[in-house]
Every structure is written in C-alpha cells, then in structure tokens.
Amino acid sequence: MxxxxxxxxxxxxxxxxxxxxxxxxxxxxxxxxxxxxxxxxxxxxxxxxxxxxxxxxxxxxxxxxxxxxxxxxxxxxxxxxxxxxxxxxxxxxxxxxxxxxxxxxxxxxxxxxxxxxxxxxxxxxxxxxxxxxxxxxxxxxxxxxxxxxxxxxxxxxxxxxxxxxxxxAFDKLTEVQTRQQLFDELKRNIDRYKRYGVKFSCLMLDLDKFKNINDTYGHNIGDIALKSFAKVIKENLRQSDYIFRFGGDEFIIKLEEAKENEAYLIAKRLKELISSVKITESLNLSTSIGVKEYKGESLEEFLKKLDEALYKAKKSKEGIVISD
Structure with a gap:
C-alpha cells in the first residue's frame, strides 16, 4: 500500500x-x-x-x-x-x-x-x-x-x-505562429503518423507578385496585404488546423487528418476567398498553393517537396499543384 x-x-x-x-x-x-x-x-x-x-x-x-x-x-x-x-x-x-x-x-x-x-x-x-x-x-x-x-x-x-x-512566439505582423513552431508541430505529427498511421497534409502558399506590391504601393500597403492574407486564412480554417508564417510572404497551413484530395479542396476554397480580398481600388490579392500529403519521408524532404509544389503552382494555370 x-x-x-x-x-x-x-x-x-x-x-x-x-x-x-x-x-x-x-x-x-x-x-x-x-x-x-x-x-x-x-x-x-x-x-x-x-x-x-x-x-x-x-x-x-x-x-x-x-x-x-x-x-x-x-x-x-x-x-x-x-x-x-x-x-x-x-x-x-x-x-x-x-x-x-x-x-x-x-x-x-x-x-x-x-x-x-x-x-x-x-x-x-x-x-x-x-x-x-x-x-x-x-x-x-x-x-x-x-x-x-x-x-x-x-x-x-x-x-x-x-x-x-x-x-x-507569434509573428508580430500577421499574428500567426512562427517557423520554429511549425517545425515543432510537424515533428509531433510525424511521430503520430509513425505510431498510429494518422495522416496529415500541408499547404504552402504565398502572395502572388508580392515584390511588385511593395514596389508599386509601398511597404505599408505590403504589410496590410500580408495581414489581410493571414486573416482570411485564419478565419476559414478548421479548429484543428494551424497556419504558420514560414518566411517573407510564404505561409504553411497544417491540415490535421487530411489526405491530399481533401487538402486540395481546402486549397481551392482558400484561393477563391483570398482572391475576393480587396486592399485598394486597384489591388486584389491572389495566391498560389502547393499541396503535399505526408507519406513517411523526413521532415526536410517533406518541406522540400512542398516548396517544389508551390514553385510549380506559380507556373500553372490553376495556381494549385499537388506534390508527386
């Protein structure tokens, strides 16, 4: 006893x-x-x-x-x-x-x-x-x-x-989580995948022609564009999903228990919502999105493939590409 x-x-x-x-x-x-x-x-x-x-x-x-x-x-x-x-x-x-x-x-x-x-x-x-x-x-x-x-x-x-x-640790401008928190969160998800096979996917997205926005309208408008971009994403995610600022105008969204087809549908909806955001009379936001379901690779390889999908998305007609 x-x-x-x-x-x-x-x-x-x-x-x-x-x-x-x-x-x-x-x-x-x-x-x-x-x-x-x-x-x-x-x-x-x-x-x-x-x-x-x-x-x-x-x-x-x-x-x-x-x-x-x-x-x-x-x-x-x-x-x-x-x-x-x-x-x-x-x-x-x-x-x-x-x-x-x-x-x-x-x-x-x-x-x-x-x-x-x-x-x-x-x-x-x-x-x-x-x-x-x-x-x-x-x-x-x-x-x-x-x-x-x-x-x-x-x-x-x-x-x-x-x-x-x-x-x-929140990013002060956009009020979303930071790059380091992304790494910590993905490590937990990868561990859960290896233990129980619980799937997840990520979206990597950025503001189209963000440099041109800064050059044409100034950095204050560029900051407003980034804040508006992050805000519309935060307001339209599920409770279980998270958004992180990866760097510059690049963001990553972690979608809990989502396969790539579900992630694609979420990406499509977010792209439409972002396109409806008007910053000035002559400036509407737009985005390109890379989609990747985690399939057992290393964290570094996963992020590399996600980045490659975003790169291809920026060159594609639809603006959304699912990683191979």
Missing amino acids: KDDLEQILKSFGEIESSLTIEEALWKLSNLTLFIFKAESVTIMDVSEIPYHFVVLKNVDSTAASELEESLFKGKNEKNLKIIKETKSPLILEDTLKYEFWLKVGNSPRSWIGIPILVDNEVKYIINIDSYTPNFYNDDFQGLAEAFSMYASSVIEKNKLIEQLFKTA
Missing part, C-alpha cells in the same frame, strides 16, 4: 511538470493504467468529428485500427455520446451486454470512460479497458469522477501554458 501511494505521488509530480497537453496526456495514461489496474488505456480527442486517438497504451493493433476506421466513417459509439452529453464518467460492467458496443478484434469486456473537460466541454475521453467481464462496477464511480476532475484541471493548466508559449 505504501509503495502504491509513493508511485501515485511520484506520478502526480511528473504529470504536473508537463509543459504541453500531449506530454500531460501520455503521463495521465500511465497513471490511469496503474490506478485502475487496467489492461489497456486509450485517450481520444472528441472535440470534432471524426474522433481520433491521441494516446494508445497496451492496445491490440488490429482492434485499434478497426475502431479508428469506424470513427473516421462517423460511426461514433453511443457510449462516447453519453459521456459528452452528461460530462460524467460511464461504466460498462460487461460490454457484450450492450448492443451499441462496437465489437472489434480483441474487444474489452469491462470498460470505463472518463471525460476530460476543457472550457467546460468534453475535449478528451479516457478509455479504460479490462478483458475480464464485470471487472469494473459501480464501486469505481467515485474514483472515476475524482480522476476526471484531476485530469481536467491538469489539461486546463497545460492549455494555458501552451497559449502563453504560442502568444510569446
């Missing part, structure tokens, strides 16, 4: 030293395994459909891929919906007794779902699994509720820390 308490206290210290949400979630999953004597634990981001895994611990790979595929198809399980609606933990003593339970692969027989709330909305759900029927029961309700409150407070704190870091 003393050893268990020491382990829990040590875990609390490690969790609360986290500087990012991602780091905190991984450490929370370790503590969840220990406290609930779980055989496997997953954490899902349920803020937007389709839901997706952000942490997998001790999970059968076949079951995980089947479950994530069902989530991508919009088959969101009733148990997750109940948790989102009630904002409270849910315990299924024997999962096979529930018709709505998605029976895939080596499916758990007893389960607890614990919500993590951010801004009073369910952002993540911790899935706690046992392969023994009736392992979890109402006796775990109090513990699950306490853990939900603790995990929510941790993630709320990490959200504030991340916001402070992002605000401090």
Whole structure:
C-alpha cells in the first residue's frame, strides 16, 4: 500500500511538470493504467468529428485500427455520446451486454470512460479497458469522477501554458505562429503518423507578385496585404488546423487528418476567398498553393517537396499543384 501511494505521488509530480497537453496526456495514461489496474488505456480527442486517438497504451493493433476506421466513417459509439452529453464518467460492467458496443478484434469486456473537460466541454475521453467481464462496477464511480476532475484541471493548466508559449512566439505582423513552431508541430505529427498511421497534409502558399506590391504601393500597403492574407486564412480554417508564417510572404497551413484530395479542396476554397480580398481600388490579392500529403519521408524532404509544389503552382494555370 505504501509503495502504491509513493508511485501515485511520484506520478502526480511528473504529470504536473508537463509543459504541453500531449506530454500531460501520455503521463495521465500511465497513471490511469496503474490506478485502475487496467489492461489497456486509450485517450481520444472528441472535440470534432471524426474522433481520433491521441494516446494508445497496451492496445491490440488490429482492434485499434478497426475502431479508428469506424470513427473516421462517423460511426461514433453511443457510449462516447453519453459521456459528452452528461460530462460524467460511464461504466460498462460487461460490454457484450450492450448492443451499441462496437465489437472489434480483441474487444474489452469491462470498460470505463472518463471525460476530460476543457472550457467546460468534453475535449478528451479516457478509455479504460479490462478483458475480464464485470471487472469494473459501480464501486469505481467515485474514483472515476475524482480522476476526471484531476485530469481536467491538469489539461486546463497545460492549455494555458501552451497559449502563453504560442502568444510569446507569434509573428508580430500577421499574428500567426512562427517557423520554429511549425517545425515543432510537424515533428509531433510525424511521430503520430509513425505510431498510429494518422495522416496529415500541408499547404504552402504565398502572395502572388508580392515584390511588385511593395514596389508599386509601398511597404505599408505590403504589410496590410500580408495581414489581410493571414486573416482570411485564419478565419476559414478548421479548429484543428494551424497556419504558420514560414518566411517573407510564404505561409504553411497544417491540415490535421487530411489526405491530399481533401487538402486540395481546402486549397481551392482558400484561393477563391483570398482572391475576393480587396486592399485598394486597384489591388486584389491572389495566391498560389502547393499541396503535399505526408507519406513517411523526413521532415526536410517533406518541406522540400512542398516548396517544389508551390514553385510549380506559380507556373500553372490553376495556381494549385499537388506534390508527386
């Protein structure tokens, strides 16, 4: 008992030293395994459909891929919906007794779902699994509720820390994230792709004839053009997507869980929106866009191919090119 308490206290210290949400979630999953004597634990981001895994611990790979595929198809399980609606933990003593339970692969027989709330909305759900029927029961309700409150407070704190870091490193002119933050973000996405196969794509875009804008209208108008360009993009991205200033008039947009065909459609829509922006009576904005889905290459190679796609886009009739 003393050893268990020491382990829990040590875990609390490690969790609360986290500087990012991602780091905190991984450490929370370790503590969840220990406290609930779980055989496997997953954490899902349920803020937007389709839901997706952000942490997998001790999970059968076949079951995980089947479950994530069902989530991508919009088959969101009733148990997750109940948790989102009630904002409270849910315990299924024997999962096979529930018709709505998605029976895939080596499916758990007893389960607890614990919500993590951010801004009073369910952002993540911790899935706690046992392969023994009736392992979890109402006796775990109090513990699950306490853990939900603790995990929510941790993630709320990490959200504030991340916001402070992002605000401090924002590009002052366009108020978007910087090149260094892009590298950090892409490294996290590449790691997630290698672990779970979660796809993502990027768009690289710039202002057409930006040098001519500066030369003809002056640098003040050039700055206004850049700010307007970034603003229309920010206002028309999904909550899960990010824009970064790569340098000069070049920007990169990271599209979470988007394949190249989806990224192309987003690029097409953004290009139309940007073309409608009028800076002066004689100056409308326009852009060229390179599109690239990540397919396992190095970060350097990925960015090189993305840059090449933008270069080709500037010479193409449509102004959008998907990387080979």
